[in-house]
Amino acid sequence: MRISFDLNGVSQHVDVEPGEPLISLLRRLGMKSVKEGCDTGDCGACTVLLDGRAVRSCLMVAPQVQGRRVLTVEGLGTVDDLHPLQRAFLQSGAVQCGFCTPGMVLVAYELLLRTDDPTADEVREAISGNLCRCTGYVKIVDAVLLAARWKREGRWR
Amino acid sequence: MCLQRIRRFHFARDPEEALSLLDAYGGRGALLAGGVDLLRMPPRTVEGLIDITRIGLSYVWGAQGGLVIGATTTLTDVLLSREAAVYAGGILAEVLRQVAVPPLRNMATLGGAVVSAHPWADIPTALVALGAEARWRGEKEGRAPLEELYRGAFRGLFRTALLTEIVLPPWDGAFAYAKIGRSQYDIALLNACCGVGIADGTVVWARVAVGARPWRGERLPWAEEALVGRKTNPALWDEVARLVENRIEVGDDRRASGAWRRKVAGVLVRRALAQAAERAAR
Numbered sequence A: 001m002r003i004s005f006d007l008n009g010v011s012q013h014v015d016v017e018p019g020e021p022l023i024s025l026l027r028r029l030g031m032k033s034v035k036e037g038c039d040t041g042d043c044g045a046c047t048v049l050l051d052g053r054a055v056r057s058c059l060m061v062a063p064q065v066q067g068r069r070v071l072t073v074e075g076l077g078t079v080d081d082l083h084p085l086q087r088a089f090l091q092s093g094a095v096q097c098g099f100c101t102p103g104m105v106l107v108a109y110e111l112l113l114r115t116d117d118p119t120a121d122e123v124r125e126a127i128s129g130n131l132c133r134c135t136g137y138v139k140i141v142d143a144v145l146l147a148a149r150w151k152r153e154g155r156w157r
Numbered sequence B: 001m002c003l004q005r006i007r008r009f010h011f012a013r014d015p016e017e018a019l020s021l022l023d024a025y026g027g028r029g030a031l032l033a034g035g036v037d038l039l040r041m042p043p044r045t046v047e048g049l050i051d052i053t054r055i056g057l058s059y060v061w062g063a064q065g066g067l068v069i070g071a072t073t074t075l076t077d078v079l080l081s082r083e084a085a086v087y088a089g090g091i092l093a094e095v096l097r098q099v100a101v102p103p104l105r106n107m108a109t110l111g112g113a114v115v116s117a118h119p120w121a122d123i124p125t126a127l128v129a130l131g132a133e134a135r136w137r138g139e140k141e142g143r144a145p146l147e148e149l150y151r152g153a154f155r156g157l158f159r160t161a162l163l164t165e166i167v168l169p170p171w172d173g174a175f176a177y178a179k180i181g182r183s184q185y186d187i188a189l190l191n192a193c194c195g196v197g198i199a200d201g202t203v204v205w206a207r208v209a210v211g212a213r214p215w216r217g218e219r220l221p222w223a224e225e226a227l228v229g230r231k232t233n234p235a236l237w238d239e240v241a242r243l244v245e246n247r248i249e250v251g252d253d254r255r256a257s258g259a260w261r262r263k264v265a266g267v268l269v270r271r272a273l274a275q276a277a278e279r280a281a282r
Helices: A022-028 A084-091 A101-114 A120-126 A138-152 B015-025 B075-080 B082-089 B091-096 B102-107 B110-116 B122-129 B146-151 B154-160 B221-227 B234-247 B258-281
Strands: A002-007 A010-015 A047-050 A053-056 A069-071 B008-011 B029-032 B048-051 B060-063 B066-070 B133-137 B141-145 B162-168 B174-181 B188-199 B202-211
Touching (some): A053 B102, A101 A138, B015 B162, B060 B082, B066 B082, B082 B174, B091 B188, B122 B188, B221 B234, B234 B258
Parallel strands (some): A002 A069
Antiparallel strands (some): A047 A053, A047 A069, B066 B162, B133 B162, B188 B202
């Protein structure tokens, strides 16, 4: 079947199988930041934003995004022009192996769309569904709070 | 996900079309809303998915102190709604903050939680305590208290019917929820939802439900009777906690023993009652 949706601001018209997992479609379209970890919705590595809300792309089939907006970190910033939230992750030492990072960035981005002054507890809740086996989470919380401060200071583009 | 057997995907335009498609598949189709349960463990027989997220069943309405919630409303939308925030002392927000993690709450729907009704789930325990009524459409329209449905063959019903909304009655008092899991967002090892109405320092009504025993949440009418007409004070919560510990039916599973659940049930009921009474007195 053919579906149309917005991927990182670009209209897509693609043929999909009715049971094709969304994660497979996104990776097929080159969004390699979307990682398959547990395939059961538990680890958060496959997180994307759907109409501005974080969802698990491993627990969705591709047709479900018909007519909707999908955001991956490829749509947030580029290697040459990182989003301030991504710069905050780098500056805070919140990136180690990197496998969980795209999902972490996106759940943090969703939080910071709602508020630019989150508490540390709110940040912890926002990232609570995303597993990181490297950092111990402290640096990730620091990064999100730093990005929030930059947002309040008008340093987000 | 093992979805190779899925041959067709449909967007239903309204409840009638969803039911018509479901009927046409004759047991080989499934209604899809949040998909958190369905797509994690799709039944082997399912060949067609019928998306019901665009048929107008996502809403939260306040209705004379009660609430009407559409079946495809996500848990996040319930959590963020102003109507739900003020209902019965804010009980829904308190429960939903302890259900899964934010991205799964963005996907999962209240109707999905009601129909899946996992024994360890938080939502059925709370909805049974709150006296929720389920409304559905199938061959004909139907409505029944959720408590009653859960005692019967509700799984058979929702194989051919479409849950449309959950109706919560008004309560002049407050509720509170207590849960123990391995972490805040983990499934419950045991949960309890209690509500009380208080007039002149006396309990005028009480609701006590305990779930994950390891069975689905049920009310404990004898615990409620022990509360009504009594003066509110910590000694009463202790007394009811002991009663629960002595009388509740619990069982073993691989997550916890029955003996542990028996002990903890009293503790959770005491905590929830004390919290509900404090809220009701405000």
